[in-house]
Amino acid sequence: MSDPTSSDTLLFLTDEQLRQGIEAMFFAYRGFTADPDRILATMAYGRAHHRAVHFIARAPGTTVTNLLSILGVTKQSLNRVLRSLIDDDLVEARVGSSDKRERNLYLTTKGTALERKLSDAQRTRMRAAYRAAGPQAVAGFRTVLETMMDGDLRRRYKALKEGGA
């Protein structure tokens, strides 16, 4: 961009650079999930519960099918997780008003509390990384992540981003 002959521009697509990016992604994702994982380990929950709670908080009233397509897992995977969350009174599933086949999902007070705890932990790390890296780096980070998504997921991500709170 600024200087087309800089080593940055010439080298950022070498196999070695790409492999460093791949490894960075691997190690960073571990850091990314570390804090919520630690909290979840103290209860009988895992990452799958975190994801479900996150996206229900994000779009209250969402249906099982919708959650399914966002999370990209099979019905049974999600159902098992949802079952335990409902049994433990973290999530409420109301029968759809217009279509009675659907279940609209909401967090209970307890569920909201857990969601906040988890996302606080995750946001704290994210904030530290953002702060240390600076706005320009963050913009680049976001750009690369978005182009790395699969087409279908990218659409879902953008829909969430724009429709979001």
Add this chain to the structure above:
Amino acid sequence: MSDPTSSDTLLFLTDEQLRQGIEAMFFAYRGFTADPDRILATMAYGRAHHRAVHFIARAPGTTVTNLLSILGVTKQSLNRVLRSLIDDDLVEARVGSSDKRERNLYLTTKGTALERKLSDAQRTRMRAAYRAAGPQAVAGFRTVLETMMDGDLRRRYKALKEGGA
């Protein structure tokens, strides 16, 4: 950095921005692993095998203990994977020459072929993302990922990066 009053600078740390970063990370990681996963699904292997093969290719002759600490799993988890890779003649474990308790791990010809197939797929996506985003964005991407790692992992990552081919 450039303009401390730009909306970028003012807004990049809001909870909404952080949450978008979190979701971007989630969706992007799925894209990141999608191509190798598809290849692995056609054989009797999974992500765990990919990771082992990747880091053995990266540091031929590495020991089991070293791999263990890079991957951050337990002996039994790794051993199960390593066992099948050795049995299938993708990995060779040679008794250490100086310390005979150690096993030095190497890819066989077959193992090298699989590793190349997997990493080609992953690099292709990475390259497309890098190319679309541009060098500045890539630099930012890397910076944020590095600050997002846990301290211990960051050290391992940098050691790999510098020692690397």
Add this chain to the structure above:
DNA sequence: TTGGAATGTCAACAAGGCTGTCCTAAGATG
């Protein structure tokens, strides 16, 4: 009104994490 499609539930299985125990071989140290 009847048959197909859509929504969600449940049973059963596999992969890959984890713990814990026990074992051998080999290096390190008194």
Add this chain to the structure above:
DNA sequence: CATCTTAGGACAGCCTTGTTGACATTCCAA
């Protein structure tokens, strides 16, 4: 030499979370 520690492996068994497949309920359209 005797003992302790370290590297690696084997086995049993647990948990989470992914999978497929069968099934009930509900809606909708021919």
